[in-house]
Amino acid sequence: DVQLVESGGGLVKPGGSLRLSCAGSGYTFSTYNMNWVRQAPGKGLEWVSSISGDSNYIYQADSMKGRFTISRDNAKNSLYLQMDSLRAEDTAVYYCARHRRTGDPFDNWGQGTLVTVSS
Amino acid sequence: EIVLTQSPATLSLSPGERATLSCRASQSVTSKLAWYQQKPGQAPRLLIYDASNRATGIPARFSGSGSGTDFTLTISSLEPEDFAVYYCQQRSNWPCSFGQGTKLEIK
Numbered sequence: 001d002v003q004l005v006e007s008g009g010g011l012v013k014p015g016g017s018l019r020l021s022c023a024g025s026g027y028t029f030s031t032y033n034m035n036w037v038r039q040a041p042g043k044g045l046e047w048v049s050s051i052s053g054d055s056n057y058i059y060q061a062d063s064m065k066g067r068f069t070i071s072r073d074n075a076k077n078s079l080y081l082q083m084d085s086l087r088a089e090d091t092a093v094y095y096c097a098r099h100r101r102t103g104d105p106f107d108n109w110g111q112g113t114l115v116t117v118s119s
Numbered sequence: 120e121i122v123l124t125q126s127p128a129t130l131s132l133s134p135g136e137r138a139t140l141s142c143r144a145s146q147s148v149t150s151k152l153a154w155y156q157q158k159p160g161q162a163p164r165l166l167i168y169d170a171s172n173r174a175t176g177i178p179a180r181f182s183g184s185g186s187g188t189d190f191t192l193t194i195s196s197l198e199p200e201d202f203a204v205y206y207c208q209q210r211s212n213w214p215c216s217f218g219q220g221t222k223l224e225i226k
Contacts, residue, residue: 037163037217044206044217044218044219044220045155045157045163045206045208045217045220046217047214047215047216047217050213050215059213059214059215061214062214095162095163097163099210103151103210103211104168104210105153105165105168105169105174105208105210106153106155106163106165106208107165107168107174108165109162109163109164110162111161111162112162
């Protein structure tokens, strides 16, 4: 079975940094594009960033450019999100999700990891 | 950026009734539209992709239609487990975008 498991969330002060991880299993990790999507408490889904299987293509939401960096290590079947200069409005559950090809939907999602930015 | 507008924001229906949810795009997304279901405390689950294709394991009571800018998710006869929030997502252009969601609640 395909599994995506996020980790690394927690409480961080405004201006701080956090690195999220997502471990994939049950499929050939390198053949799928990966994504981060977040959901603020009581709000809808917001796409954050995407990375191709070979890391050659990266897309990012404008509102997070310069602060968030997506990366992956296919040897470790892992996806990462480095989050810097965190703000209160970055408080959310962060999900990783995969898609097969350009234009494909996100067919499997992790259970999410909660990031809380507060002093 | 393509903006997706879902309507209604909340839909109150009873089990056994038919549900019709709408998603409108600010510009054409051809057929590159997906629908997701999310229950409280859970991750979203893919229901429909490419506007009208059911994802693996999705019951036949869920169907999608539309192309271009106007799309519909229909649940033919509501089961108790169908009450949830539904999101549309366009996969036509970057940045990918989601609608704001429709909450389907029990009347």
